Amino acid sequence: MFPGGQGDMQSLFEQAAQMQQQLMAAQEELADTEVEGNAGGGLVTATVTGTGDLVRLVIKPEAANPEDTETLADLVVAAVRDASTNAQHLAESKLGPLAGGLGGLGDLGGLGDLGGGLQLPER
Numbered sequence: 001m002f003p004g005g006q007g008d009m010q011s012l013f014e015q016a017a018q019m020q021q022q023l024m025a026a027q028e029e030l031a032d033t034e035v036e037g038n039a040g041g042g043l044v045t046a047t048v049t050g051t052g053d054l055v056r057l058v059i060k061p062e063a064a065n066p067e068d069t070e071t072l073a074d075l076v077v078a079a080v081r082d083a084s085t086n087a088q089h090l091a092e093s094k095l096g097p098l099a100g101g102l103g104g105l106g107d108l109g110g111l112g113d114l115g116g117g118l119q120l121p122e123r
Contacts, residue, residue: 026094030049030087030090031050033050035049035050037079037082037083039076039079040079044063044076045057046076048083048087051091
């Protein structure tokens with residue numbers, strides 16, 4: 001039993017419910033926030049949501065050389081990686097303080113790996 005009895009347990013449940021609401025609100029905000037990444041001095045720009053979903057890719061015409069599609073592919077991968085890294089930093093800044101406050105309350109349902117949805121192979 002917890003020291004102090006039922007009152008402490010009720011307070012703990014209320015705090016957990018409040019933290020869960022804050023986490024859900026932060027996740028929703030992340031899903032609605034867009035961040036960019038770029039490569040090649042801005043030749044390729046990728047935009048992802050704060051949860052890592054790719055929503056836009058802009059390629060400047062001078063990046064599209066039909067004789068060298070491999071470089072373009074590398075620029076796209078680099079821009080998406082940059083955007084994904086930026087999204088992960090955003091998620092850490094929004095969710096980190098909330099997740100840290102949960103202490104030993106267990107699994108966060110994958111929240112600790114928000115950037116993991118967008119994995120790109122090394123080239």
